[in-house]
Amino acid sequence: MKLILTQEVTGLGAPGDVVEVKDGYGRNYLVPRGLATAWSKGGEKQVASIRKARQAREIATLEEAQKVRDSLEAKPVRLAVKAGQSGRLFGAVTPADVASAIESTNGSKVDRRKVELTGAIKNTGEYTVHVRLHPEVQAKVKLAVVAG
Incomplete structure (x- = not known):
């Protein structure tokens, strides 16, 4: 097909x-x-x-993508979400939530379709999220999901 x-x-x-x-x-x-x-x-x-x-x-050049990757990986991203006392979230973290948190933390605009979550994030804690910036460049962003 x-x-x-x-x-x-x-x-x-x-x-x-x-x-x-x-x-x-x-x-x-x-x-x-x-x-x-x-x-x-x-x-x-x-x-x-x-x-x-x-x-x-898209980010035009490989060098520009590498600069954005370095800035994203240098600073951890903090995402405040509603959670119960046990740390379980009311809902789940979506790629759009992660993209907006990255933009507010680092100032780098990231398309939500470029954010890859390895699994559903339904608890507070530390996670690693992959962001595809360029076909050859992928950033590993540290995400701290906290109750807020």
Whole structure:
């Protein structure tokens, strides 16, 4: 099955890429979640607009991405959330929460789609979150989830 990715899928490609995947993976996972659309000849125009938007959002050079990575890794990020007395959160921490906490702490604007959580964060504590800044650069951000 030939698809056009509309969002980044780890291990598969970036927005605007035309990929060939197994029918079940495309039909049952990628398309229903809005990560991809069916490929067509008219979709080539869509690919061009997705790539143009992606280039406007992304960090342009490798050196710039490395500088942003160094600034993100230097300072731990503190995220205050509602939690019970046992440290269990009311809900869970989302990538959007992490992106806004990074922006308020470091001043670096990070797209929520670039934040990768290894698992659901449902308790207070220290966590390591990966942020994809560039295809070759990934930052490991220390996240302190505290009751607040």
